[in-house]
Amino acid sequence: MxxxxxxxxxxLIVVLLAFGPLFLARNAEFAGADQRASAAISTLAPNYESWxxxxxxxxxxxxxxxxxxxxAA
Structure with a gap:
């Protein structure tokens, strides 16, 4: 070859691996660790104020x- x-x-394989998940999970919510941490903090300490x-x-x-x-790149 x-x-x-x-x-x-x-x-072509790299492009499919990079963009394939975006098309397979169109309605998915891409939540990061920051959002999950904020939700956990608000659950554990509702009166917490960010400094x-x-x-x-x-x-x-x-x-x-x-x-x-x-x-990251």
Missing amino acids: KPIAKNGILL FKPLYEPPSGEVETFLFALQ
């Missing part, structure tokens, strides 16, 4: 996820 064909197949405010609040969860993935 030619190297170009092999690289093309590998690239820190974020410097930048992204306009949506998708933008926040994109920025996190960009930082």
Whole structure:
């Protein structure tokens, strides 16, 4: 098999692995650890007040996820 064909197949597999879950779970809620921790804290200590405010609040969860993935890359 030619190297170009092999690289093309590998690239297709990577794209399917990266974007496949987004199409398979369209209506799924992608909740992160921060949201789960906030829910747990509000359950355990309802009167807790956060002492820190974020410097930048992204306009949506998708933008926040994109920025996190960009930082990880």
